[in-house]
Amino acid sequence: MSNHPVFSNGLKSSMILALVVAFTCVTNFEVKAQSVPDLEGTWRGWGGVELKKDTDLSYTGTYEDTYGEDEGRILLEFYNEVDGEYSGEWWEGDARIGKLTFHVSSDGNSIRGTWCALDSSRIKPGNPPCSKPSTFHWYR
Numbered sequence: 483m484s485n486h487p488v489f490s491n492g493l494k495s496s497m498i499l500a501l502v503v504a505f506t507c508v509t510n511f512e513v514k515a516q517s518v519p520d521l522e523g524t525w526r527g528w529g530g531v532e533l534k535k536d537t538d539l540s541y542t543g544t545y546e547d548t549y550g551e552d553e554g555r556i557l558l559e560f561y562n563e564v565d566g567e568y569s570g571e572w573w574e575g576d577a578r579i580g581k582l583t584f585h586v587s588s589d590g591n592s593i594r595g596t597w598c599a600l601d602s603s604r605i606k607p608g609n610p611p612c613s614k615p616s617t618f619h620w621y622r
Contacts, residue, residue, distance in 0.1 A: 518538065518539065518560060518566075519586045519590035520535065520590065521533050521535070521541055521558070521586065521590075521593075522534060522535040522541065523622065524622070525593065525620040525621065525622060526620060526621050526622070527593075527618060527619060527620035527621065528545040528546065528547045528554065528618070528620065529545060529546030529547030529548075529554075530545065530546040530547075531543055531544070531545045531546075531556070531620055532544050532545075533556070533558070539559060539560035540557070540558060540559045540560070541556070541557075541558040542555070542556065542557055542558075543555070543556040543558070544556065545572070548574045548578070549574060549577055549578060549605050551574060551575055551577040551605075552573075552574045552575030552577060553574070554572060554573070554574050555572065555573055555574070556570060556571070556572045556582075557570050557571045557572075558570035558582075565585070566585055566586065567583055567584070567585055568583065568584050568585070568586070568595075569581070569582070569583045570582050570583075572597065574605075576604060577603065577604050577605045578599060578603045578604075578605050578606065579599070579600045579602055579603050580597055580598050580599040580600055580603070580612075581597065581598055581600070581612060581615075582595055582596065582597040582598075582615075582618070583595050583596055584596070584618075591621060591622045592619065592620070592621045592622075593618075593619070593620040593621070594617070594618070594619050595617070595618055596615035596616065596617055596618070597610070597615055597616055597618055598610050598611060598612035598614075598615040598616070599611075599612075600612070
């Protein structure tokens, strides 16, 4: 192979460099994907939260502490690899609708974040407002 004119030293070096870069990218992606904590399961807070993994980076779930008109539902999506922040939506039918953002502790057993209610909620619209969200804490 080394005597073949197509495989000159420059081309071999470029091929090796391309393989190293490709391997590094794949390895970094796998490490990041593995470092994302698994949130599936039962959490204490909001009267009890149950999360189910939909994809590697998104969850759906339910919560118990509602105004009684509908079951509380949650959609969470991991969106920031740099700071590990999740964002999501919560709703109780059309009675209460809102947003939340949070971080997961390094051991994966605690979630702390903020939540707000949208103005389109029928019950307590905009309370708390998204400009001044309230804090929450869930733990396993």
